[in-house]
Amino acid sequence: MFAEWLTRPLRALLSVLSSNYSSRQVAAGAALGVMLGFVPKATLIAVVLGVLLCALRVNRGMGLLMAAMVGSLAHFADPWSHRLGLWLLTLSPMQSTYAAVYEAPLGPWWGFHNSVVVGSLLLGFYAAYPVYLVVKGLVDRFRPPAVRWASRYRLGRLLLGIELTATLGEAV
Amino acid sequence: MSRFVRWSWVLPRLVLLVALYFGIEYLAGLAIRLGIVHGGQAAVGARVEVDRSVVSLRHAHASIAGVRFANPSKPMENAVDVERIELDFESGSLLRGQVVASHGVVSGLKFGTPRTESGELPVAEPAAGSSDPLGWFPGGADAAEAWLADVGEKLSLDAADQFASVRLAQEMADRWPARYEDLRARAKQLEVDARQIRDDAKEAKRNPLRGAEFLAGLPARAKGLESRLRGLQAELNGLPTEMQGDRGRLAEARRQDEALLRKRLQANQLDSDSLTTYLVGERVTGPLGELMGWVQWLREAYPSKKVDARLVERARGVDVRFVGVTDRPDYLIRALELSGVATISGVPSDFAGTITDLTTEPGLHGAPTRLAIKASGPTPFEVRAILDRTTDVARDEFLVDCPSFATPAATLGAGEKFRFAMAPSRGSLSLSLVVEGDELSGELQVIQDNVSLTPQVQLAGGEFGERLRKAIAESMADLPQAATRVTLGGTVKRPTVKLWSTLGPAVAESMQRSVNRLVEGEAERVAAGARAKIDEKVAALDAKLAEATAGATAELAAPRDLIGQLAGLGGGGFGSGSLSFERLGTSIPKGGSLFK
Numbered sequence: 201m202f203a204e205w206l207t208r209p210l211r212a213l214l215s216v217l218s219s220n221y222s223s224r225q226v227a228a229g230a231a232l233g234v235m236l237g238f239v240p241k242a243t244l245i246a247v248v249l250g251v252l253l254c255a256l257r258v259n260r261g262m263g264l265l266m267a268a269m270v271g272s273l274a275h276f277a278d279p280w281s282h283r284l285g286l287w288l289l290t291l292s293p294m295q296s297t298y299a300a301v302y303e304a305p306l307g308p309w310w311g312f313h314n315s316v317v318v319g320s321l322l323l324g325f326y327a328a329y330p331v332y333l334v335v336k337g338l339v340d341r342f343r344p345p346a347v348r349w350a351s352r353y354r355l356g357r358l359l360l361g362i363e364l365t366a367t368l369g370e371a372v
Numbered sequence: 373m374s375r376f377v378r379w380s381w382v383l384p385r386l387v388l389l390v391a392l393y394f395g396i397e398y399l400a401g402l403a404i405r406l407g408i409v410h411g412g413q414a415a416v417g418a419r420v421e422v423d424r425s426v427v428s429l430r431h432a433h434a435s436i437a438g439v440r441f442a443n444p445s446k447p448m449e450n451a452v453d454v455e456r457i458e459l460d461f462e463s464g465s466l467l468r469g470q471v472v473a474s475h476g477v478v479s480g481l482k483f484g485t486p487r488t489e490s491g492e493l494p495v496a497e498p499a500a501g502s503s504d505p506l507g508w509f510p511g512g513a514d515a516a517e518a519w520l521a522d523v524g525e526k527l528s529l530d531a532a533d534q535f536a537s538v539r540l541a542q543e544m545a546d547r548w549p550a551r552y553e554d555l556r557a558r559a560k561q562l563e564v565d566a567r568q569i570r571d572d573a574k575e576a577k578r579n580p581l582r583g584a585e586f587l588a589g590l591p592a593r594a595k596g597l598e599s600r601l602r603g604l605q606a607e608l609n610g611l612p613t614e615m616q617g618d619r620g621r622l623a624e625a626r627r628q629d630e631a632l633l634r635k636r637l638q639a640n641q642l643d644s645d646s647l648t649t650y651l652v653g654e655r656v657t658g659p660l661g662e663l664m665g666w667v668q669w670l671r672e673a674y675p676s677k678k679v680d681a682r683l684v685e686r687a688r689g690v691d692v693r694f695v696g697v698t699d700r701p702d703y704l705i706r707a708l709e710l711s712g713v714a715t716i717s718g719v720p721s722d723f724a725g726t727i728t729d730l731t732t733e734p735g736l737h738g739a740p741t742r743l744a745i746k747a748s749g750p751t752p753f754e755v756r757a758i759l760d761r762t763t764d765v766a767r768d769e770f771l772v773d774c775p776s777f778a779t780p781a782a783t784l785g786a787g788e789k790f791r792f793a794m795a796p797s798r799g800s801l802s803l804s805l806v807v808e809g810d811e812l813s814g815e816l817q818v819i820q821d822n823v824s825l826t827p828q829v830q831l832a833g834g835e836f837g838e839r840l841r842k843a844i845a846e847s848m849a850d851l852p853q854a855a856t857r858v859t860l861g862g863t864v865k866r867p868t869v870k871l872w873s874t875l876g877p878a879v880a881e882s883m884q885r886s887v888n889r890l891v892e893g894e895a896e897r898v899a900a901g902a903r904a905k906i907d908e909k910v911a912a913l914d915a916k917l918a919e920a921t922a923g924a925t926a927e928l929a930a931p932r933d934l935i936g937q938l939a940g941l942g943g944g945g946f947g948s949g950s951l952s953f954e955r956l957g958t959s960i961p962k963g964g965s966l967f968k
Contacts, residue, residue, distance in 0.1 A: 254381050254385075255378055255382045255385075256376055257375065257376055257377065278689065281689070282688075282689045282690070285689060286689075286690065292695075295695040296696055298694040299696035303697060305467035305468065306467050306468075308469040309467075309469060313692050313693075314690070314691050314692075315689035315690050316686075316688040316689030317689070
């Protein structure tokens with residue numbers, strides 16, 4: 201149990217190499233993770249993105265990895281996020297629409313009236329597709345050699361085996 | 373669908389979510405209880421207790437029982453004790469991140485109930501603002517006590533011994549007997565001299581040759597003696613006139629003394645304003661200080677700050693307030709029904725009322741908070757308050773009207789030496805207070821019917837205090853009505869107070885009258901004492917002088933006879949033609965007639 205808990209992050213990382221996940225699932229997980237990483241977490245948008253990452257059949261490991269990486273660097277992008285979000289939120293023709301959404305139930309909980317939330321969400325959306333394409337390409341290109349390289353080591357084989365067993369178990 | 377959704381992950385989370393909902397149903401009650409306790413303690417500065425709280429998210433309803441706010445200034449008493457609070461929330465508001473109760477009921481509201489344990493907080497939290505009422509009536513109490521001390525000092529003086537007339541009578545009593553004694557001594561000396569000359573003359577007559585020279589000078593010597601006798605006689609005759617002059621001076625001195633005494637004992641005019649302050653000031657400053665403390669607290673707790681900015685700074689970025697979005701406060705109770713029991717002067721009265729638009733952010737809410745409470749029963753009263761934060765300048769308005777309430781027995785008077793015990797009676801109270809910005813204006817009026825006051829005087833010299841108390845009590849008729857008005861002004865932080873009451877002038881007049889009567893009696897007593905002393909001294913003097921006059925007359929008889937004998941010895945050559953010895957003797961007034 202404890203060993204499983206200890207090896208879970210590594211397994212999640214190595215699940216990228218597992219042939220059980222297609223390159224599209226890994227790339228979709230990465231795209232969702234990037235969006236989640238950008239968005240401030242104390243909003244309903246972040247919760248929904250997190251739920252999507254966990255509930256959809258995408259690679260969670262890649263998604264969480266990307267979310268953690270992007271999240272730790274996201275505050276550096278806050279000035280741009282803020283400027284972008286502020287521009288969007290202060291568009292005069294959109295005010296009534298925004299107001300209607302804001303007044304709707306759960307409106308304030310989404311946090312979309314915050315400039316950084318909206319700006320970072322836009323940045324996340326903007327970055328999602330390129331990330332998807334890049335990650336998909338990289339997985340297709342590097343996964344077979346990486347699996348071969350990991351198989352050369354005992355630990356790699358062990359982790360890959362556990363992951364395979366877990367995947368089979370899940371399938372059964 | 374299962375191609376995209378990981379149901380094995382979703383379904384357990386959904387179950388967890390349902391469990392969480394039920395957990396929240398239970399925990400929300402606990403959370404609201406903790407919120408009331410901590411928020412209340414921070415606001416009031418004393419212990420706040422909640423017995424039970426149940427919150428239903430499904431029904432958007434909260435029920436709280438047994439809420440007690442301890443009184444920070446009286447730890448063994450609850451400022452407010454609420455039996456039950458029921459709140460119906462608008463469920464939509466919770467989804468918008470706000471807590472809006474459309475309707476609420478607060479029942480079993482009581483004030484000033486006793487506590488079994490102290491309501492003091494272990495670590496003192498800032499209490500509700502308390503205004504320092506001291507210094508509102510500078511010098512008022514001092515002036516009244518100083519007046520009373522002055523009266524006491526004046527009346528406790530025994531001035532009789534300091535009278536000039538008494539001193540003059542004493543001086544006369546000392547001087548006149550000495551004068552007569554001197555006269556008698558000189559008469560005695562005259563007799564001795566006359567006797568000596570007579571003996572010498574007899575001796576000379578027996579031997580005329582040897583005594584020729586003496587006999588030749590005898591007429592001259594006899595004349596000298598006669599002259600001395602005439603002088604003494606004249607002096608003795610002039611004494612009654614001189615004595616009359618002294619009596620006149622004594623009478624004049626007595627008149628002046630009595631006038632001076634009355635002037636000295638004249639009590640200063642008692643300032644009715646000072647007396648009003650002395651009597652009512654303390655009773656007024658306490659409740660007013662408390663009221664001002666609550667007003668200050670209300671100003672801090674109920675801010676007028678409006679959020680006008682379209683952009684609100686946050687830790688990350690800014691929150692944009694969209695055009696067309698209605699600003700709503702985070703916490704709002706649209707209507708709260710109140711009912712309970714208010715105890716006024718020990719008499720409980722049921723009351724009921726409503727508070728509308730009660731919110732934590734009145735600046736965001738478009739309507740002012742209104743309070744309307746009405747009580748019926750033995751002590752009917754009506755309270756109305758409007759807390760308006762809809763304009764740039766915050767405005768609070770308070771109206772209290774109590775047409776009839778029982779005023780308990782009380783002690784009037786700020787000092788310890790002089791007080792009035794006021795018997796229970798009935799009265800009416802009205803308060804009107806407006807706070808606009810920081811400016812304060814208002815009026816408190818209390819009218820009491822059939823006011824009965826009993827003076828309690830404690831002055832040094834118990835006898836005088838008792839006499840003064842009796843005098844004041846006799847003159848202090850029951851007042852059919854006493855009106856007291858307090859005019860408030862200044863600012864919330866530095867309020868000013870003007871006090872006016874019919875009680876002060878009525879009591880002042882009564883006291884002045886009784887003190888004047890007492891002073892008049894005292895002046896008469898002192899003057900009578902002085903008169904008695906003078907009369908006694910004068911009577912003693914009269915007796916002494918009658919005796920002295922008789923003595924002096926008798927003393928002069930002997931030398932007169934001797935001088936007569938000398939005339940016989942001298943052959944009648946002297947003493948004739950000028951003043952015969954018989955005439956000299958008869959011209960002396962009879963003893964005792966000098967001072968009639």
